[in-house]
Amino acid sequence: MKPFLPFESRLVPIPANDIDTDQIIPARFLKTTSKEGLDKQLFCDWRYEDNGDPKPDFILNTPRAKGVEILLAGDNFGCGSSREHAPWALTQFGFRAVISTSFADIFKGNALKNSLLPIIVPADVHAKLFAAPDDTTIQVDLATQTITLPDGQKVEFPVDEFSKACLLDGVDELGWILKKQAAIAVFEASRLGTVNTLAE
Amino acid sequence: MSGHLRTLSQKVWDWHLVHEEAGAPALIYIDLHLVHEVTSPQAFQGLRDRSLKVRRPDLTVATVDHSIPTSDRSLPIMDPIAAAQVNKLEQNCKDFGIPCYGVHSSHQGIVHVIGPELGLTQPGMTVVCGDSHTATHGAFGALAFGIGTSEVENVLASQCLLQRPSKTFKVQVNGTLRAGVSAKDIILKLISNIGIGGGTGTILEYTGPAISILNMEERMTVCNMSIEGGARAGMIAPDDTTFQYLAGRQFAPKGADWDAAVARWRQLPSDPGAAFDREIVIDGDTLDPMITWGTNPGMGVSINGAIPDPSTVSDPMERESLTKALAYMGLEGGKPILGHPIDVVFIGSCTNSRISDLRIAASLLKGRKVSPNVRVMVVPGSMEVKRQAIAEGLPDIFRAAGADWREPGCSMCIAMNGDQLRPGEYSVSTSNRNFEGRQGKGGRTFLASPQTAVASALSGVVTDVRTLLG
Numbered sequence: 273m274k275p276f277l278p279f280e281s282r283l284v285p286i287p288a289n290d291i292d293t294d295q296i297i298p299a300r301f302l303k304t305t306s307k308e309g310l311d312k313q314l315f316c317d318w319r320y321e322d323n324g325d326p327k328p329d330f331i332l333n334t335p336r337a338k339g340v341e342i343l344l345a346g347d348n349f350g351c352g353s354s355r356e357h358a359p360w361a362l363t364q365f366g367f368r369a370v371i372s373t374s375f376a377d378i379f380k381g382n383a384l385k386n387s388l389l390p391i392i393v394p395a396d397v398h399a400k401l402f403a404a405p406d407d408t409t410i411q412v413d414l415a416t417q418t419i420t421l422p423d424g425q426k427v428e429f430p431v432d433e434f435s436k437a438c439l440l441d442g443v444d445e446l447g448w449i450l451k452k453q454a455a456i457a458v459f460e461a462s463r464l465g466t467v468n469t470l471a472e
Numbered sequence: 473m474s475g476h477l478r479t480l481s482q483k484v485w486d487w488h489l490v491h492e493e494a495g496a497p498a499l500i501y502i503d504l505h506l507v508h509e510v511t512s513p514q515a516f517q518g519l520r521d522r523s524l525k526v527r528r529p530d531l532t533v534a535t536v537d538h539s540i541p542t543s544d545r546s547l548p549i550m551d552p553i554a555a556a557q558v559n560k561l562e563q564n565c566k567d568f569g570i571p572c573y574g575v576h577s578s579h580q581g582i583v584h585v586i587g588p589e590l591g592l593t594q595p596g597m598t599v600v601c602g603d604s605h606t607a608t609h610g611a612f613g614a615l616a617f618g619i620g621t622s623e624v625e626n627v628l629a630s631q632c633l634l635q636r637p638s639k640t641f642k643v644q645v646n647g648t649l650r651a652g653v654s655a656k657d658i659i660l661k662l663i664s665n666i667g668i669g670g671g672t673g674t675i676l677e678y679t680g681p682a683i684s685i686l687n688m689e690e691r692m693t694v695c696n697m698s699i700e701g702g703a704r705a706g707m708i709a710p711d712d713t714t715f716q717y718l719a720g721r722q723f724a725p726k727g728a729d730w731d732a733a734v735a736r737w738r739q740l741p742s743d744p745g746a747a748f749d750r751e752i753v754i755d756g757d758t759l760d761p762m763i764t765w766g767t768n769p770g771m772g773v774s775i776n777g778a779i780p781d782p783s784t785v786s787d788p789m790e791r792e793s794l795t796k797a798l799a800y801m802g803l804e805g806g807k808p809i810l811g812h813p814i815d816v817v818f819i820g821s822c823t824n825s826r827i828s829d830l831r832i833a834a835s836l837l838k839g840r841k842v843s844p845n846v847r848v849m850v851v852p853g854s855m856e857v858k859r860q861a862i863a864e865g866l867p868d869i870f871r872a873a874g875a876d877w878r879e880p881g882c883s884m885c886i887a888m889n890g891d892q893l894r895p896g897e898y899s900v901s902t903s904n905r906n907f908e909g910r911q912g913k914g915g916r917t918f919l920a921s922p923q924t925a926v927a928s929a930l931s932g933v934v935t936d937v938r939t940l941l942g
């Protein structure tokens with residue numbers, strides 16, 4: 273993982289609440305055994321006609337989406353399935369942040385582990401961003417946990433401090449956990465066995 | 473923590489706390505890790521990339537359920553991509569020493585069906601799986617939740633997860649359910665009340681007389697859909713019903729170990745007076761059968777109710793979502809849902825595919841015929857459920873009624889394996905998700921109980937099962 277640096281980008285708005293992971297990437301694409309090649313499947317059923325042609329009016333198919341790194345979505349983004357394919361598809365398309373008023377728990381955790389920043393903003397800021405002109409550019413700075421709007425308004429957003437440190441340093445959780453193996457071994461020794469799945 | 477009054481989930485949390493330090497989430501030990509073919513291949517690859525082993529293969533078990541066909545198992549899997557995924561799981565399990573109940577295993581089944589039926593899921597455990605319906609196992613008083621693939625890798629490598637404690641949310645269900653009303657209706661009612669984001673950041677604890685009286689399979693149905701209310705976990709305190717269900721199961725403790733385990737499990741129920749961050753009360757006495765009309769599980773009504781009318785909603789984004797859902801579903805606001813024609817009935821999934829669900833379905837189908845306009849699929853949750861159903865003669869009843877009896881798997885719950893709705897078709901499904909395209913691109917799902925599903929299969933339209941009960 274690369275360190276998560278400040279960046280600026282225009283927004284791609286998808287004004288729907290409760291966008292679930294079955295919309296972000298439909299289940300029929302989960303038969304893959306790789307993490308790669310999912311960008312084409314992002315929002316597939318909203319994005320393509322039955323014959324595979326792009327729907328011209330879906331925002332990701334418009335020139336406005338080109339090179340954009342921030343998705344602006346309705347409340348409760350990422351609900352439903354735990355599939356990590358959702359943040360994989362979003363980042364492979366080029367997104368580095370999603371702005372909403374709230375995120376489903378599992379999606380939020382998955383996103384943070386894949387350098388996709390879930391940015392939670394208050395409802396008034398959310399509405400303001402949806403109403404902003406198409407070329408509105410936002411600055412995102414994880415270190416200060418702020419986004420900066422074109423009019424200079426700075427909006428702070430919450431991030432779990434541990435996830436933030438991992439993102440800023442470009443390291444993942446597992447490295448940290450593996451340093452605690454001594455504590456894990458002590459814990460294991462201190463307790464009774466529960467099940468043994470290997471016993472026949 | 474001792475000295476405090478603690479809830480069930482807080483007790484399980486305390487039992488599994490490995491390490492805590494400032495600036496990091498707690499390190500929590502995982503007692504049971506369930507693995508399936510869809511969310512694990514990238515995690516195993518991650519282990520290989522770092523030259524890591526699986527720390528505790530003896531606390532890990534795998535099966536195939538999501539992408540396998542539910543047709544004749546003696547035939548090879550026709551879809552080459554699904555076949556490759558299934559083979560990959562079997563190879564990964566072999567390479568890393570994990571027991572795997574593959575396509576031909578007598579233990580194969582939906583991961584949330586086999587864990588409990590094998591006695592692997594036990595009270596007071598932490599259980600995880602790369603699947604959001606892991607909440608099912610909370611029916612035993614386990615802290616069970618779904619994780620993403622990165623976390624699957626973390627647990628494989630370390631048997632631990634980094635977690636922040638959740639808030640606690642008590643769901644008190646009072647009264648006694650009336651005939652024709654089931655566990656599924658309790659959970660659909662809860663989700664329609666709190667909305668699909670209503671439980672975000674919380675662990676639900678279901679309690680009250682209408683919960684205590686449920687058998688374990690019904691409790692699993694309730695806990696299963698906790699995630700549909702946004703909660704990662706839902707739990708029910710273990711009691712004699714729990715212990716009776718577990719006693720004698722393959723992986724349950726035996727002899728003196730059993731007695732010691734039960735003594736430990738009896739300490740789990742929330743302390744009287746323990747505080748919850750949130751509470752809600754549901755009246756079981758007045759509960760009707762529930763059904764969803766929209767494109768998320770919170771969009772539900774009583775079976776006799778009306779589909780909401782967008783023109784009565786003031787919030788613009790909310791109205792937009794409602795209008796969009798109705799357009800997808802091809803429904804009109806303000807109209808009743810009762811009597812709406814359907815094309816398919818799906819009885820299955822980790823919510824409602826256990827033997828008690830099949831018994832209820834068979835009892836209503838016996839001596840009757842499903843509507844000629846409706847394709848009815850009955851998909852048992854596991855090989856064990858299938859064997860039991862055969863022993864009781866249920867498949868003959870299903871076939872005689874005109875229903876299709878299939879092999880165990882997730883099937884049309886997620887429509888990865890070819891079992892799916894055609895565009896525009898309506899289904900009454902006993903599964904847990906009605907998102908756009910969930911059961912097949914363009915398919916339209918009404919979620920309901922097995923009772924409602926069967927009643928609707930018989931008449932060909934959405935039907936209140938109570939009209940059959942006389």
Ligand code: SF4
Pocket residue numbers: 537538582583584603605821822823881882885886903904
């Ligand atoms: S039955 Fe459906 S919800 Fe349950 S594990 Fe399978 S796909 Fe997921």
